[in-house]
Amino acid sequence: MSLFAKFQPLAQDREALLSQGVDPFGAPIEEIYSPTEARINGKKTILAGTNNYLGLTFDKKCLDAAHAAIDEQGTGTTGSRMANGSFSGHRALEKEIATFYTCEKAIVFTTGYQANLAVISGLANNEDVILIDADSHASIYDGCQLSGADIVRFRHNNPDDLHKRLERLGERAANALIIIEGIYSMLGDRARIREIIEVKKSFGAFLLVDEAHSLGVLGEKGRGLVEEAGVIGEADFIVGTFSKSLASTGGYCVSNHPQLDFIRYASRPYVFTASSPPSVIASTREALRRIEKGGDLRATLWKHTNRLYKHLQDSGYELGPEPCPVIAALLHTREQALRLWRGLYEHGIYVNLIFPPATPGGKSLVRISVSAAHTAEQIEKICHAFTTLAETASASD
Amino acid sequence: MPSSYEEISTKITSELSGLVPPGVRLSDDSELATELGLDSFKVLDLLLDIEDEFDITMPVNLLADVHTVKDLVDKIHEVVNSSP
Numbered sequence: 001m002s003l004f005a006k007f008q009p010l011a012q013d014r015e016a017l018l019s020q021g022v023d024p025f026g027a028p029i030e031e032i033y034s035p036t037e038a039r040i041n042g043k044k045t046i047l048a049g050t051n052n053y054l055g056l057t058f059d060k061k062c063l064d065a066a067h068a069a070i071d072e073q074g075t076g077t078t079g080s081r082m083a084n085g086s087f088s089g090h091r092a093l094e095k096e097i098a099t100f101y102t103c104e105k106a107i108v109f110t111t112g113y114q115a116n117l118a119v120i121s122g123l124a125n126n127e128d129v130i131l132i133d134a135d136s137h138a139s140i141y142d143g144c145q146l147s148g149a150d151i152v153r154f155r156h157n158n159p160d161d162l163h164k165r166l167e168r169l170g171e172r173a174a175n176a177l178i179i180i181e182g183i184y185s186m187l188g189d190r191a192r193i194r195e196i197i198e199v200k201k202s203f204g205a206f207l208l209v210d211e212a213h214s215l216g217v218l219g220e221k222g223r224g225l226v227e228e229a230g231v232i233g234e235a236d237f238i239v240g241t242f243s244k245s246l247a248s249t250g251g252y253c254v255s256n257h258p259q260l261d262f263i264r265y266a267s268r269p270y271v272f273t274a275s276s277p278p279s280v281i282a283s284t285r286e287a288l289r290r291i292e293k294g295g296d297l298r299a300t301l302w303k304h305t306n307r308l309y310k311h312l313q314d315s316g317y318e319l320g321p322e323p324c325p326v327i328a329a330l331l332h333t334r335e336q337a338l339r340l341w342r343g344l345y346e347h348g349i350y351v352n353l354i355f356p357p358a359t360p361g362g363k364s365l366v367r368i369s370v371s372a373a374h375t376a377e378q379i380e381k382i383c384h385a386f387t388t389l390a391e392t393a394s395a396s397d
Numbered sequence: 398m399p400s401s402y403e404e405i406s407t408k409i410t411s412e413l414s415g416l417v418p419p420g421v422r423l424s425d426d427s428e429l430a431t432e433l434g435l436d437s438f439k440v441l442d443l444l445l446d447i448e449d450e451f452d453i454t455m456p457v458n459l460l461a462d463v464h465t466v467k468d469l470v471d472k473i474h475e476v477v478n479s480s481p
Contacts (some may be wrong), residue, residue, distance in 0.1 A: 134445070150456035155445060168454045357436035
C-alpha cells in the first residue's frame with residue numbers, strides 16, 4: 001500500500017462534502033466582527049459554534065493586556081518552558097490559577113490538548129492503569145496512549161460501571177487514575193462527580209477532572225463542576241483549557257499533590273513544546289480575573305442556554321440530556337446532519353457538524369455553543385432557523 | 398472462569414452479527430473495519446460488553462494488533478485464560 005493510499009476514503013468523503021458548496025470542517029472565516037459575528041464566504045454569519053462561552057475574545061482589558069505584552073516582550077518566547085520559555089508572566093499565571101482553585105500547585109501549558117497529553121503521560125506509565133469515561137475527548141485518549149498505561153474504558157457517566165471495573169483490577173485499583181470531564185463536549189452533560197468521587201475514595205484511586213467546557217460556565221466563581229459540586233479539594237488533578245471561556249489558547253493543571261512539579265521534568269509534551277507567547281499569557285490573566293467576577297456573564301449565558309434548549313426540545317429535536325451551553329442536536333444519519341448544518345449556514349448561522357466515530361452512539365451531531373455575548377435577537381434567530389429546518393432535518397434520506 | 402476457544406468464538410460472532418450491516422457475511426478473516434464497517438468506537442463499545450460477559454479486564458491497548466474477527470477471538474481467549 002502506498003504512503004497516501006490510506007487517505008483515499010477521506011478524499012472521497014471530502015469530495016462529497018465540498019460538492020455541497022462549503023466545507024463544514026474548515027469554514028473560511030474571512031473577517032471577524034465580534035465574539036458572535038463573522039463574514040464567512042462573503043456572508044455575515046452568527047457564530048454559534050465557537051466555544052466562546054463568555055464572549056471575552058474582544059474584552060477591552062484582555063486586548064489592552066495582549067497589546068502591551070507584545071510591545072514589551074515581543075511576539076513569542078521561541079523556546080519551551082524547560083528552556084528559555086518561562087517568562088515572569090507564565091509563572092505569575094501559574095500562581096494565579098493555583099490561587100483561583102485554592103490549590104498548591106499549577107502548571108501552564110501551550111494548548112489544552114498538550115495539557116492532557118503532558119499530565120496523563122507524565123503521571124502514568126506502562127505499570128499503571130487508567131480508567132476513562134467512554135465519551136472522553138481525543139486528547140485524553142491520546143494522553144493515555146502516550147503514557148503506555150493499560151487503558152480501561154467505563155460506560156459513559158456511570159459510577160456503578162466504574163466501580164465494577166475497578167473491582168476487577170484487584171490491588172491495581174488503589175493506584176489507578178480515573179479521568180472524567182466536567183461537561184462532556186459532545187452531548188453537553190455534566191459528570192456525576194460526587195458519586196464518582198465516592199467510588200474513587202472506596203478504592204483509594206486518583207481522579208483527574210478535565211474542566212475544558214465547564215471552566216467559566218459552572219460554579220459561583222466559574223471554577224467549573226468541581227466548584228458547583230463542592231468538591232474542589234477532592235479531585236487530585238484538575239485540567240483545563242484557555243481556548244474556550246478564557247478566550248485565548250493554552251492549558252493548565254492544578255493539584256494539591258506536590259509531585260505535580262515533577263511533570264515539568266518527566267513529561268515530553270511539556271519539555272518539547274514551545275511556550276505560549278507573552279500576549280496570550282497576558283490576555284489569559286485578564287480573562288481569568290474577569291471570569292472570577294463573571295456572575296453577570298454566567299447569568300446571561302444560562303438564560304440564553306435555557307431559552308435555546310427548551311425551544312429546540314419543543315421543536316422536536318433530540319438533544320443531549322440536560323440544558324448546557326453545549327447543545328447537541330442528534331441526527332440519525334450523516335445526510336440529515338449535513339442538511340441541517342447547511343440549512344443553518346444558509347440562514348446565516350455557523351454551528352459545528354460532527355460525524356461518527358467522534359460522536360457517542362454512532363449518531364451525527366449538529367452542536368451549538370452558546371455565548372454570553374450573543375444578543376437576545378441572535379438567540380431568537382437561531383431558534384427560528386432550527387424551527388424552520390426541523391422537518392427537513394428529520395426527513396428520511 | 399476459563400472458557401474454550403469455541404465458546405468465545407461463538408459469543409463474539411453472535412455479538413458482531415448484531416453490529417454489521419444486513420447482508421454482510423462474517424468469517425474468521427473478516428476485517429473489522431474495512432469489511433464489516435465497524436468504526437473504532439463500535440469495537441471499543443463491543444469491548445465493554447465482552448469484559449462484562451467474561452468478567453475480565455481487557456485494556457483498550459490490546460486492540461492495537463486486532464484487525465480481523467480471528468484476531469479479536471484470539472486476544473479475548475488469551476486474556477480470559479490468563480485471568481486468575
